[in-house]
Amino acid sequence: MSKLQALLFDVDGTLADTERDGHRVAFNMAFEDAGLDWSWDEGLYGELLAVTGGKxxxxxxxxxxxxxxxxxxNFDDFVKGLHESKTNFYTQLMAEGKIPLRTGVERLIKEAREAGMRMAVVTTTTPANVTALLESTLGPDSESWFEVIAAGDIVPAKKPAPDIYYWALEQMNLTPEDAIAFEDSSNGIQSSAAANLKTIVTINEYTKDDDFSDAVVVLDHMGEPGRPFTLLSGETFGQDYLDLALVHKIANA
Known part of the structure; x- marks a missing residue:
């Protein structure tokens, strides 16, 4: 086994397909509520994902x-108000259970928790969005499973800057060699790689063409027993779903 001590999870696109069916929908609800005629379709939203952070x-x-x-x-207040409205609509969608976790995510998180593995959330989305997703999918106490919630504006420079990962590692008193990151996008892998973290990527429809050359493993999803992942790059040692033992092997390779 490696000296791996912690799993650091991105949220949007990594834990759940929140971008297309969550954030995009909530933005449009906020625009309509504000009397704006803006509408972000799936194609446009894919282009907007070049920038991290809702505001x-x-x-x-x-x-x-x-x-x-x-x-x-009062443009700054206008943007802030729109984003707060969007967050309210997003948490409403989450509370209604509209967006499930991606394949294999719940199993891996619960396995890690049972094994006493330290975990953190490292994301550019707001803390309220993190809470909404975790509570609607893993249960009302699930946020406490994560030692650190590094989210939102906790650092000024968002991904692809590495600052949010630096902050999380500092809070946990860890070095990059002690942890492994889970990401889904170009901005995410740039952030984690710049923080010298080994990174496992699970792509989605918005990010499938991104450059993941800095990732140690790239998968289409984490997989489940009987529902194998597709390995896009890297080494998974003959396994076809991502469990904690495989994460250790990848971290130690």
């Missing part, structure tokens, strides 16, 4: 895709 994504949309919009004088 940043709204600004990017107005800078690149809706340049005719006349910004109000």
């Amino acid at each position: 940043e994504r709204i600004r990017f949309y107005l800078e690149q895709f809706n340049t005719d919009f006349e910004k109000p004088e």
Whole structure:
């Protein structure tokens, strides 16, 4: 076994397919609620994912895709209010159980917990979004399973900057060699790799064409017994679903 001590999980796209069916839908609900005629379809939202952070994504949309919009004088408050509304709609969608965890995620997290493995969430999404997803999928006490919730604006520079990973490792008193990250996107792997973390990537429809050359393993999903993953790159030692033993092997390779 390796000296692996902690699993560091991204959220959006990694734990659940929240982007297309969660965040995008919630943004559109917030726009409609504010009387705006904006609508982010799946194709446009894929382009907006080039930028991490909800408030940043709204600004990017107005800078690149809706340049005719006349910004109000209190533009910062306008963006902040829109994002808060979006978060409320998102947590509502989560509470209604609209978005399940991805294949293999619940099994791996519960196995890690039973084994006493330290875990953290490392994401650019807001803490409220993290809570909503965890409680709606893993149960009301599940946030406590994670030693650190590194989320939202806790550091100024969001992914692809490595700052959020640096912060999480510091809070846990760990070195990069003590942990392994789980990501799904180009911004995510750039962030974790810059923090010198080995990273397992599970792609999704939005990120399948991203550059994951810095990942140690790239899969289509974590897999389940009887529902194997597809290995896209790396070494999985003959196994066809990701369990804690395989994570140790990957970390120690």
